Amino acid sequence: MTGVLLGADRARYWVQRWDRQQEHYMPDREQRFEVIGDVLADALERPDPLIVDLGVGPGTLSQRLLDRFPEASVVGVDADPLLLGLADLTLDSPRFRTVNADLRDDDWLAALGLERAPDAFVSTTALHWMNRLPLRELIRTCARALPPGGVFVDGDHLYEGARAPRLDALGKALTARRAGRTGTAAAEDWAAWWSAVEQAPELAELVRLRAGGFEHTVHDPPSVHDYLAFAEEAGFAEVGLVWQYGDDRVVVGIR
DSSP: OOOOOOOOOHHHHHHHHHHHHHTTOOHHHHHHHHHHHHHHOOOOOOOOOOOEEEEOOTTTHHHHHHHOOTTTTEEEEEHHHHHHHHHHHHHOOOOOOEEOOEEEETTTTHHHHOSSSSSSEEEEEOGGGGGGGHHHHHHHHHHHHHHEEEEEEEEOOOOOOOOHHHHHHHHHHHHHHHHHHTGGGGGHHHHHHHHHHHGGGGGHHHHHHHHOOOOOOSOOOOHHHHHHHHHHHHTTTTTEEEEEEEEEEEEEEEE
């Protein structure tokens, strides 16, 4: 690592900086986290749920869920070794572990090595990187893995698609106005954060492992209606939106 050690304190600095750059796009990000936690609190019966965080990134949602549910265990899956490295250092808990796997691969669930059926699949600002057909398969896999009463919860920028372009434009505008009022619009953006990461000597080894990172090309983006239709088709008993501000929404499927 070019003589510079990446310790937990420095990793926390980069994760906190990640949080700020994410708020550039999601001024109500913390409220979205609270909503996801509320869904789990109300929907899950057991006090020690097993939660799978899809596209865990540096672990910001997982951290909040571990804090809120002191008996929960979380398995975070992602295809980016740099973000996983930050998560491992900042969430040093026996109740948390990460797995490097691509959610578009057929065997991603088996790669998690779960000892029992998960009670919930959660995700935030990750699944929008998937095209329609891989997302459809992912939701099917989640539905098959969950027991009755289990939940799928996804928070993300989700859109109406071709059926309502003016509504989508309005949703984006509302989010932008909200970011302007809260001051988050002035935060560092995605490109600036990654540029800084690539220049940080303590992250050099993780940057090397990343080797170009996750492929983010999306040519067939799913609409919010696709999410709902895929979940119903997969066998979820109830599916719907439980929260929205602008283009930021939380989708829930109850098995």
